[in-house]
Amino acid sequence: MQQLIRKTTLEMDQRRKLIKGFGGDLNNEVLIGPNELLSVAFLEAAVEKAKTVSFIKLPNGGASGFLISNDLLLTNNHVFPDSKTADEAEINFNFDNDIHGNAKPYSVYFCNPNDFFYTNEQLDYSVVKVNRIIQNGSFQRSIPGNAQGFTPLSPKLSVNVTDNLNIIQHPGMRRKEIAIRNNFFQKINPNDHNFILYTTDTEPGASGSPIYNDNWELVGLHHAAGQSINGKFVNNEGISIFSIINDMIKTFPTMPNGVEILQELGIKGLREIEIDSALYPLGESGSVSVSGDNRGNTSGTVTGTWGPVTGSITADSRGNASGTVTGTWRF
Known part of the structure; x- marks a missing residue:
């Protein structure tokens, strides 16, 4: 027994010397770069959100969509450009593989555009009621959110550049997958502030997928590839x-049942959100230039600003200028 203890102690001493030889330290553990530690609850929340995401089976292909209430599905306009297309689609929930890679049984629902349908081509989104299944050869009413849950709309979140954006999707029209690596929010599209750009991976079939931050709050609706440089997409x-x-x-109150739909979504009575102050994407570069003369006059420029900028600048008798400039930036 004593020989075993001496042998173990000797091995540990040799191990410490080896680690120190490589510059290591057994007494320290460190973060390498940004802190990427997450609670295990992150994975549990991902599984719950994944239940809300469906595969939309179309006559000529497929896409993704997800529940934003117990029976309201959000997807793209180019997936459901009209109520007829929605009416012909199958909405497959739990279209997943199990932990062994085997196909799981899934539930088939159908849209009910007669109850509610809305689409916006410019913003590329559609909302439709999904509350029908087929039993005994005919449609029966069934509410998918009772089993699947849903992702609520949250007008109070904020998004910052380099935030991780996670997408649960059906890429390549395969069973459900998730992108949670190399998935950074880059910026708002400079040509249209309604659209956001990110490095999260997608493939055809991911159209209509939810975009989440690491708190699993809904940030956006994926719809397409982004910017291209020298023929290669970069986001x-x-x-x-x-x-x-x-x-x-703005639109739903003018529609039949529209006010009730806003109530169902939890946004009835909500004022319009100021997008420029809700999103905070920093850009690549910018500058602040300030100068003063010996009379106490100041001058300066601020480039690359977007949104309200406030500040005060003073100069002393020697021409030294000082001050602060604060605001929301986009370069």
């Missing part, structure tokens, strides 16, 4: 959830 693009909410607030 993907989605519609900001703030833009979608604003359009709902």
